[in-house]
Amino acid sequence: MKKILFVASEAVPFIKTGGLADVVGSLPKCFDKEYFDVRVMIPKYLCIKEELRNQMTYIDHFYMDYLGQNRYVGILQYVYDGITFYFIDNEEYYNGSKPYGDWYNDLEKFCFFSRAALSALPVIGFQPDVVHC
Known part of the structure; x- marks a missing residue:
């Protein structure tokens, strides 16, 4: 069975x-x-x-060195229409009223997200054959 992970900034x-x-x-x-x-x-x-958000299940968390600081990375899960969705949690980066703001702050938070997503794979026990991002 092939394993595929979609990593993106948004999903319906x-x-x-x-x-x-x-x-x-x-x-x-x-x-x-x-x-x-x-x-x-x-x-x-x-x-x-x-x-x-209330239907998401906490999976685990870890701390990741990012820009010289030890940053929290929470992992939550929600199965929707038969598809497992994982959510990378960090309130410092994802606490706004909209997903995107100014490009400078977005650059830092989505670099964090990309690194956190890959770092979360061993924690969730999923080793994809393909990462679509």
Whole structure:
């Protein structure tokens, strides 16, 4: 069985600003589950609807050195329409009222997200054959 991980900044139904969310939220459902284990990882934004955030299950956390500081990385999970979604939590980066702000701060928080997503793989016990990002 091939394992595929979609890593993106947004995915329907959790957070949407454009077409990326539509693709990341719908494409994983198109894979034949007999041959593919497809999962998705996005940031856990505070602006995700509370009803969805309340259904997320805490998996684990760790600390990661990033820009000379020891930063918290939480991992939550929610299975939606048969697809496992993982959420990278760090309130310092993802506490705003919208997922994107100014490009300078976005650069730092999405570099953090990219590194945290890869660092979370051993913690969640998922070793993808393909990382789509």
